[in-house]
Amino acid sequence: MNLQCIPDLLHYGNNEDEIRAEFDRRCGHFSMIQNHYHASYELYYLFSGERNYFVKDSSYRIRAGDLILIDSNAVHKSTDSGIPDHERIVLYFSPGYFDRFPADERELLRAPFTGGRPLVSLNLQERLRAEELLISLLNELHTRPTGYRLHVQHMAGELLLLVARASRKPEVSTMPEPTPVQRKVSEIVRHINGHFAEPLELDELSRRFFISRSHLSRTFKEVTGFGFAEYVNITRVREAQRLLRETKTSVTRISEQVGFENFSHFGKMFKRLSGVSPREYRNLDRANRENA
CATH class of the missing domain: 2.60.120.280 (Regulatory protein AraC)
Known part of the structure; x- marks a missing residue:
């Protein structure tokens, strides 16, 4: 066939x-x-x-x-x-x-x-x-x-x-040589990955990486497929999931550790990306490990 x-x-x-x-x-x-x-x-x-x-x-x-x-x-x-x-x-x-x-x-x-x-x-x-x-x-x-x-x-x-x-x-x-735009966006992504717990704003990153705010927003989406804020939220929620699985830290404290300044926003983003609330995620992980 x-x-x-x-x-x-x-x-x-x-x-x-x-x-x-x-x-x-x-x-x-x-x-x-x-x-x-x-x-x-x-x-x-x-x-x-x-x-x-x-x-x-x-x-x-x-x-x-x-x-x-x-x-x-x-x-x-x-x-x-x-x-x-x-x-x-x-x-x-x-x-x-x-x-x-x-x-x-x-x-x-x-x-x-x-x-x-x-x-x-x-x-x-x-x-x-x-x-x-x-x-x-x-x-x-x-x-x-x-x-x-x-x-x-x-x-x-x-x-x-x-x-x-x-x-x-x-x-x-040997990989294809990245374009200058791809290299610049990769630098920015690596910065986000390493500093997600800190405030991350387009204006600040545009100054840090010598690129206009509008150009950064547009090229970030073109290269990664993600919007800037979308990628930041994904990175923070993914780390929150790890902490919920591997530590006993409170949900409120975890939201602060991963960079969310507003607990309500953290809960909303977590449920949107994970399908469940942070507490439900932790309880499901515990139940799965106990039944394994």
Whole structure:
């Protein structure tokens, strides 16, 4: 079976599964609209088309045959590149997926996600093998014969090994040179990531980075896919989630520690981005750990 025989939309698994998959064939122009970060490790493969992809603090132009590997809880967003139509598959691996392997194999398979080099451009041989594995996986999800879940596990594992080996080769370390605008925005994003607990205003950052307020606002959105305030809120809420999971600090104190000057605004932003209130988030995390 080839890719054209796969339906335009094909999803597999839920948040409780160790592996989830999403295939989408999109016509026209498309940009992700939701704020995006999650505990799962994400493997994004572009079958056709071109996209802009922002990960953590850098933006990449990706083309057919490129892989994006996203670490757990890294902020990321895919946006339109100006070229319509694309086909992509995303595989999500839960943190628990890697626990089944011995330490050395676990480190090998997880390294491409955590190594700080999100973009992997495969050579022709690797690309053909990756697409063979992915199309076989999609065919199983489409037809769902007996034992298809076993096949999905096997194909996904083989793909992870292929990517782990490809990402260790010296030639894949060369990335496209970022433009001056991309470098400037990356500097600003790194500043936000390191100073989110402090007041962050467009006017102050425009002076610090020698760029006009309007130009900063516009280019930040163009490069990252996020509005400036949107990205600041995401960064603060993500840190608040970590503190709620890992400490016993009060919710009020956490809101202050992550940079929110108004507790009501913190609660509103947290629920918008997390789907639950801070207290509900902490209680759910405790319940999940107790039931694990």
